[in-house]
Amino acid sequence: MSYVDYLVRRAIHSVPVIFGLSVLIFLISRVIPGDPVRLALGPEATDQQVAALRAEMGLDQPLPMQYADWLFGVVQGDWGMSLRTNNNVFSDIVARLPATLELTVVTLFFAVLLAIPFGVVAGTNKDRWQDHLSRITALFGVSMPRFWVAIVLQIVFVVSLGLLPLSGRLSDGVAPPPAVTRLYLVDSLIAGQFGTFVDAATHLLLPTVALGLATLAQVMRLIRSDMIDEQRKDYVLAARAYGLPNTLIEYKYMLQNAFTSSLTVVGLAFGFLLGNAFLVEIVFAWPGMARYGVQAILYQDFNAIVGVTIVVGIGFVTANFVVDLLYGYLDPRVRLEEG
C-alpha cells in the first residue's frame, strides 16, 4: 500500500469518529441542560408558551431530525448566542482560537523537540548521572502544578529579573500583524515585521514553558524507556557488528523505532494541552479559547461550553489523524501490513 493510499484510508477512518463525536456532543447539549425551553422561558411560563417555543425551536421533532438540524447549523457556523458576551459563539471562538493554537502548537513542538535528545541521552546512559538528572527533572516537571509554575516564572523572570513581559500576546503599542492565519508568529513573518515577531515570541516564552514542562517530562521519559527497550534488539547489535558509529545507531536506527512507539502519547498530549491551556491562559491573561471556556462554565453559558467542546473534540481527532500520518510515515510496517 502506498503512502497516499494509506493517507486516504486513515482519512476515511476518521469519518465515523467525527460522526460519533458530533452525536455525543449533540446528546450532551440536549440532555445536560434539562429542558432548554423551560430554561429559556423561566418558571412562570404557561404550557402553551412552552409548546409554542418547543415547536419554534424544532424540539417537537424526533431526535434524529433534531440532530440533523443541529448539525446543519453547526456546520454553517450557527453555534448559538453566548449569554455572557452576547455574540455568536462561533465568532467568539474564531477570534480566540488562534491564540490558543499558537500557544499549544508551539508548546508541543518545543516539548517534543527537546524531549527527543534528552530522552535519547538518558536512555543511552541508563543509571548514569544523565539519567538521574533527567529523572529528577521529569519528576519536577510532572508534579508541579502548571499555574504554580506559571506564577513562579512570572515572579522570577518578570518581577525580579525584569527580562520578559508579564502577560498578553503583544506589548502595549505593538499592533497585531495583518491577519492571515491570526497566529502572530506566522503573520508577523509573512508581513516581514521582525520586531513584532520578537515581541510575540517573548510573550509566548513563559506561557509555553509553564504549559509544556509536564509534556516535555512525559515524552522524555517515554523516549528514554523506549530507547532502553530498543537497545536490546537484535538489529541494534547487528548494526554494531557491521561497525556503524554509535551516534548513527542511536539517533537514526533506535530513535526512529523508539519515537514511533511514543507517537500515540504525543497525539494525546496535544489534546491534553488544549484542555489544560486554561490554567496558563488565566495566569498570563492570554486571550485564548481555553480561558473563554472556563468563563463559559463559570457563567453557565451553555452554547459557549458546547462550542468549546466541539473545538477541543475536533482538536483531538485532528491530532490523532496527524499522529496516524506520521506513524505510517515513520513505520512502514503500519501501512504495509494493513494493505
Add this chain to the structure above:
Amino acid sequence: MADPILEVKNLHVHFETHDGTAEVINGIDFAIDRGETAALVGETGCGKSVTVKSIMGLLPSATIPEGEIRYKGEDVLSLSDAERHSRRGKEMSMIMQDPMTSLNPVLTVGEQMMDVLKWQGRPRLSLSKLVRDALSTGAKAEHRKRAIEMLGEVEISAPERVFESYPVELSGGMRQRVLIAIALLSEPDLLIADEPGTALDVTTEAKVLDLLDELVEERDTSVLYITHDLGVAREVSDRINVMYAGEIVEQAPTADLFANPQHPYTRGLLESIPTLSTGIGDGIEGHLPDYTNPPAGCRFADRCPHAEPDCHEAYPYPRQTGPDHATACHLFDGLPARERHESLAAERVDIGTAPWLSAGGDTHSGDAPGDISADGGTDQ
C-alpha cells in the same frame, strides 16, 4: 596451527544476574586458521552466541574476568572501545542469528546497506560528511550500485526491488540472504555466522548454506560457524568444536570427529542426529546446569550415562587424545591440551576407559569405525 586468524585462550565470560554471577563461559580455547571454517556446535543455551558476541565486543553487560582473544595476533581485549569499533565490520563481521529481528524494521534494505557502505568504521556521525554525502550524487550512485551487486551475489533475483523493500516485505529466506549480503559488503577477513538458516525451513536452509559456503570460498574468508546441528557442521566446516554448558568438550578436524567421536556428549549428539529436527540435546535426557551455581567437576555429569562419583568432583580438563584431537572427559588418557592444567593432570582421576572402546562394548560401530585405541597409543 600455523597462522591462526583468531585465537581464543582460556576465555571466561560472566554475567551479573539477580541470582548471582552467572559463569556462562568457563575457560574455552579454540583457534581458526586463515581461510578455514571452524564450527562451534552445541545445544541451545550452551553459550555459543555469548562466545561470538564476546569476540565481536558486543556484550557491554558481560565481564571477562580471564582470558585472551587474539585477532591476527593482536589482543583485542586490551584495545580501546574506539579501536575495537574500527575493526568491526571491516575486519570481522557477523551474521546475526535471527533474520526476522536482525534488520531494522523501519528502514529499507537499501538504506541499511548504504549506511554500512557510508559509515562503517567511522567513530561518529559527522555533519560535514552528512553534507558532503548529500551533495555528492556520484558516491551515492556508486554505493547503490555496489549494494545491488551484492544482493545479486547472494542470488536475490530482483535485487533492485529488494533494495527498495522494507524487511516486512521479505520472506525469511530473503532476509537471511540480505543479512549475508550486508555482512559481506565490507569484505571482512573473519566472518562469524550465528546459526544462519536455522530459522528457515529445511530446503531454504540448505540453499542458504550452500550459497554462504560458495561466497566465503570465493573470498577466502575465515569463518566461525555456529550451529546446533552436527550434520550442518559436517557439511560446512574443516574443524569442529563441540560446546557444552560454556565449555568446549571436544575439538577435532571434522573428518576425525565423525570417524572417532570421543566425548559422551558428542556421542549423544551423534546418536540423536535422526531427531535433530526437534533440536539437539533433546535426544539426551536432562538439562543444562544452572550457570549461577555450576558443578565443580564435569558440567555434563548429571546427564552423562558414564558418570562416576569422581566426575562430579574433578574438573575434566581437555586432554590430547590424538595429534589434533582434544577431549575433556575423565574416560580418556592424555597430556593436558593446555599448559595451565598441568597441576590438575598430576592428580589424575581414574574412572576406567570408555566402555565402547573395551572389547565387545562398541555400541557405535557405525559412527566410530577403526581401531581407536591404536590411534591413541601411537600418539602419546
